[in-house]
Amino acid sequence: MEPIIEIKSLSKTFGEGQNQVEALRDVSLGINPGEIFGIIGLSGAGKSTLVRCINLLEKPTQGAVLFHGRDLMGLKEKHLRLERRKISMIFQSFNLLEQRNCLDNICFPMELAGIPRKQAREKAMELLHTVGLPDKAKAYPVQLSGGQKQRIAIARALASDPEVLLCDEATSALDPKTTDSILKLLKTINRERGITIIIITHQMSVIEQICNRVAILDAGAVAEIGAVEDVFRNPQSRAGRRLVSPAMPLPVDESIPMARIAFNGNASSDPIIASLTLDLGVKVSIMGADTRNVDGKAFGTMLISLPEAEEKKTEILRYLNAFDGVTAEEV
Amino acid sequence: MTETITALLESWGVNKAAEQVSFLFDPVNIPFAIWETLYAPLCATLFAYLIGLPLGILLVTGEEGGIRPLPKSLMGLINTIINLLRSVPFLILMVLVFPLSRLILGTSIGTTATIIPLTVAAAPYVARLVEGSLREIDRGVVEAAQSMGCSTLQIVTKVMLPECKPSLISGATNATITILGYGAMAGSIGGGGLGSIALMRGHGRGQTVVMYVAVILLVILVQIIQSIGTRLCVKTDKRITHK
Numbered sequence: 219m220e221p222i223i224e225i226k227s228l229s230k231t232f233g234e235g236q237n238q239v240e241a242l243r244d245v246s247l248g249i250n251p252g253e254i255f256g257i258i259g260l261s262g263a264g265k266s267t268l269v270r271c272i273n274l275l276e277k278p279t280q281g282a283v284l285f286h287g288r289d290l291m292g293l294k295e296k297h298l299r300l301e302r303r304k305i306s307m308i309f310q311s312f313n314l315l316e317q318r319n320c321l322d323n324i325c326f327p328m329e330l331a332g333i334p335r336k337q338a339r340e341k342a343m344e345l346l347h348t349v350g351l352p353d354k355a356k357a358y359p360v361q362l363s364g365g366q367k368q369r370i371a372i373a374r375a376l377a378s379d380p381e382v383l384l385c386d387e388a389t390s391a392l393d394p395k396t397t398d399s400i401l402k403l404l405k406t407i408n409r410e411r412g413i414t415i416i417i418i419t420h421q422m423s424v425i426e427q428i429c430n431r432v433a434i435l436d437a438g439a440v441a442e443i444g445a446v447e448d449v450f451r452n453p454q455s456r457a458g459r460r461l462v463s464p465a466m467p468l469p470v471d472e473s474i475p476m477a478r479i480a481f482n483g484n485a486s487s488d489p490i491i492a493s494l495t496l497d498l499g500v501k502v503s504i505m506g507a508d509t510r511n512v513d514g515k516a517f518g519t520m521l522i523s524l525p526e527a528e529e530k531k532t533e534i535l536r537y538l539n540a541f542d543g544v545t546a547e548e549v
Numbered sequence: 550m551t552e553t554i555t556a557l558l559e560s561w562g563v564n565k566a567a568e569q570v571s572f573l574f575d576p577v578n579i580p581f582a583i584w585e586t587l588y589a590p591l592c593a594t595l596f597a598y599l600i601g602l603p604l605g606i607l608l609v610t611g612e613e614g615g616i617r618p619l620p621k622s623l624m625g626l627i628n629t630i631i632n633l634l635r636s637v638p639f640l641i642l643m644v645l646v647f648p649l650s651r652l653i654l655g656t657s658i659g660t661t662a663t664i665i666p667l668t669v670a671a672a673p674y675v676a677r678l679v680e681g682s683l684r685e686i687d688r689g690v691v692e693a694a695q696s697m698g699c700s701t702l703q704i705v706t707k708v709m710l711p712e713c714k715p716s717l718i719s720g721a722t723n724a725t726i727t728i729l730g731y732g733a734m735a736g737s738i739g740g741g742g743l744g745s746i747a748l749m750r751g752h753g754r755g756q757t758v759v760m761y762v763a764v765i766l767l768v769i770l771v772q773i774i775q776s777i778g779t780r781l782c783v784k785t786d787k788r789i790t791h792k
Contacts, residue, residue, distance in 0.1 A: 273696055299698040306696070313693035317712050317787045327697045329707070358787040378697065 221248035228281030259435035306375035310387035365396035586742035593667030605679025658739035715786035722778025
């Protein structure tokens, strides 16, 4: 499949001389049409710079950005502006026009494209329905909650009929429940409109919930890239392991056998560790855990100690893997 | 009524009470002075915005890291000229600008002639006010507009100016009042208006009652302009929900 967006050995350097900072180093990525692609990394990893390089809000120092096989960097300013309408973007801070009401905010990209006002308003009303806020047409951004503002921003992003939607930490300013509903909306948009979505985030729960593939960015370079299940079940890079189980440094004492348990959000609220000790009669210690409860579902990872005996280990892992939404493996 | 007031003022020991009262109650003197007080500064404010608004926009968009950076040397030149004009005391500037007034209007005295020096003094001030207002805009909003394919001109006309409208209005209120103050000063060298009356007749000829009345009228005018500006600013600002 021909990628819709291809980033080729892209580098971005800020500043000069001693103050020079290499934000991105030789990043290459291909994004397939119709997929939801996640880019995750700790803060300062270069995620935001990378997403801004895709629509050339930041000009890369080196490399190329291809959209449908065409190098965007070779385009004249005027043509670049036209291409940008096909690559919409939403932001952590929503960036709505505060002096315009919601309807006029959504009309804005259509106004730029020269679409007649009446037609634009009709389409904006449809989009308000799509994002579930039909009664907010006349409301001003200040009157909305964070989640509602992001919904309006999504409607605005859809107004230019884009092929790609870039999400720059779009849920980072929202509470878990609102994050969940925004992610569901993005998933629906991806499914129903076939829009390719690129999500930049530092929250692994976001990646787990809606992405098909993920790239892990570490210090400006791609540490690993692959299907979300693979990367989360078995991260290959140091950065990957750090992100997937952020609360724990890698075990210093390599001699202690340990299991990593991942909760992917489908797990019920069963007391899994308590059941384990009761049912199998083994004692395990929790070495570290980073789990969250979102709407009664567990997300995250936990590291537990394992007994030395091989058959006991296998028994424990098999027991844990039998739970829905739980994967366990020895690390 | 004039006799009663004159008698009252005389009983307080006011000099030339009859002359002052007849001046103040003349149907032309004071209304005409109010008109002169407003006319020159308001015209000057308008012209100052014609020059200062584009200049202020340029100061924000043209800087390094702005949406349309201009050569550093050009920006440096604009900044220096603005600072220079702003640092010359208004009375000196007025005298310096006399030749320009004569060139444009054929005269350097009279109320109309003060429009030229007022504009020259106000334009750089307006440029700084506009610059300050436009700097309040969130960079993210500009970035969002760019991501939607906005041109530089569209960012200025459709994003920056409308988003900063309340702040621009409050700046314009400030500018008008400051220029009104300058205009009163201009009264001392040939301009008309309440400032001239307060200075020439009131202070110069010892007609203190006339002076106080002129000053009080100026205070009232400033109050009216300020409250109109504030009300307009609040009315246009959609970020304020309780009005």
